[in-house]
Amino acid sequence: MIDKILKKRGVPSLMTFLDGSKVKNAEDFEKRREELKRIVQEKEYGYIPAPPDDMTLELLAENENFCAGKAHRREWRMHLTVKGIQRSFDFISVIPKSKTPVPAFVLMNFTPDSPDKYLPTEEITDSGFAVFSFHHSGATTDDGDFTTGVAPLFTNGEREPHAPGKIAMWAWCAMRVMDHVMTLPEIDKDNVAVIGHSRLGKTALVAGAFDERFKYVISNDSGCSGAALTRGKCGETVEVITRVFPFWFCPYYVENQASFLEEGYDQHFLIALSAPRVVMIGSAKEDLWADPESEFLATYLASEAWRALGKQGLISHGEIPSPKSVLDGGDVFYQVRFGTHYLSREDWGEYMRYIKKMMNKSL
Numbered sequence: 238m239i240d241k242i243l244k245k246r247g248v249p250s251l252m253t254f255l256d257g258s259k260v261k262n263a264e265d266f267e268k269r270r271e272e273l274k275r276i277v278q279e280k281e282y283g284y285i286p287a288p289p290d291d292m293t294l295e296l297l298a299e300n301e302n303f304c305a306g307k308a309h310r311r312e313w314r315m316h317l318t319v320k321g322i323q324r325s326f327d328f329i330s331v332i333p334k335s336k337t338p339v340p341a342f343v344l345m346n347f348t349p350d351s352p353d354k355y356l357p358t359e360e361i362t363d364s365g366f367a368v369f370s371f372h373h374s375g376a377t378t379d380d381g382d383f384t385t386g387v388a389p390l391f392t393n394g395e396r397e398p399h400a401p402g403k404i405a406m407w408a409w410c411a412m413r414v415m416d417h418v419m420t421l422p423e424i425d426k427d428n429v430a431v432i433g434h435s436r437l438g439k440t441a442l443v444a445g446a447f448d449e450r451f452k453y454v455i456s457n458d459s460g461c462s463g464a465a466l467t468r469g470k471c472g473e474t475v476e477v478i479t480r481v482f483p484f485w486f487c488p489y490y491v492e493n494q495a496s497f498l499e500e501g502y503d504q505h506f507l508i509a510l511s512a513p514r515v516v517m518i519g520s521a522k523e524d525l526w527a528d529p530e531s532e533f534l535a536t537y538l539a540s541e542a543w544r545a546l547g548k549q550g551l552i553s554h555g556e557i558p559s560p561k562s563v564l565d566g567g568d569v570f571y572q573v574r575f576g577t578h579y580l581s582r583e584d585w586g587e588y589m590r591y592i593k594k595m596m597n598k599s600l
């Protein structure tokens with residue numbers, strides 16, 4: 238049933254090198270990974286910038302007795318220098334008090350607050366996780382202005398065809414928060430997730446693809462140019478997204494949107510870049526703009542990468558899952574719940590449950 242649907246969509250093969258030869262084993266996949274990285278950067282998001290020359294942290298505020306005294310909340314400003322240019326952005330850390338290192342989330346969010354409607358901080362810390370979060374627009378505004386926040390670190394106003402768009406820049410900021418996370422003895426560094434919803438779910442996939450320190454890559458309701466297969470997708474299309482949000486991408490994606498079908502790739506290439514780590518894709522039944530079926534299909538297709546690397550990938554039932562389904566039997570996770578476009582308590586609950594399951598597995 239799934240294969241029939243995929244046949245109709247005419248999807249490019251993840252496992253075929255640009256010269257037409259096939260990926261046959263794990264070693265081949267590592268070579269293919271370099272091609273995949275080039276493809277998604279050159280054609281869609283732009284090149285992810287190198288780490289900064291210098292980075293310092295300023296503590297703006299702290300509360301040692303947050304959440305009934307069970308967690309430590311700090312507000313930070315990160316100062317970054319690239320080629321003599323200095324910029325900064327703010328983030329918040331909330332770390333539960335614990336005798337042993339705790340797993341953590343790096344969340345890109347739509348507001349600077351923690352907690353916030355998409356960020357149930359107390360539920361997260363009570364479940365034993367730390368959470369580091371930042372406001373995407375605080376890092377650089379969610380518009381075509383490339384003079385705000387960190388953007389001038391990477392561009393002097395001229396945008397080359399493969400220059401990073403805002404998604405690549407937010408992903409870069411998530412990596413910088415991860416630089417800080419990696420210095421903290423309170424954190425279990427082998428168990429850090431990057432997570433985002435919608436446009437920031439697209440961003441989480443990019444951050445996870447290019448930063449292997451993120452063990453879990455969680456993309457919630459990310460839809461077009463995120464976890465959803467573009468070919469045959471309903472709701473938002475590449476034509477629409479590049480018209481309304483051209484600044485999220487590199488100029489090449491925008492200029493070539495009409496010939497997307499000839500570009501020889503689709504979104505499962507991006508998801509596959511998180512292999513063999515743990516990828517988690519979440520959909521919502523009524524989120525037809527994002528298209529749950531296409532999010533599932535790209536996850537299903539990307540799974541080939543995990544199998545090439547000797548992992549299980551997604552364990553599916555051979556059908557398009559209907560709500561509520563949680564496919565958590567393998568090392569690729571997919572869920573579809575009832576309801577609309579949202580990063581809900583229910584989503585967080587499933588993600589935390591699965592991470593705990595995977596952590597026990599590797600102990």
Ligand code: GCU
Nearest residue numbers: 435436437459460461473478
């Ligand atoms: C718009 C956009 C989507 C995006 C969403 C969001 O709906 O078309 O691609 O995912 O905003 O980020 O909320």
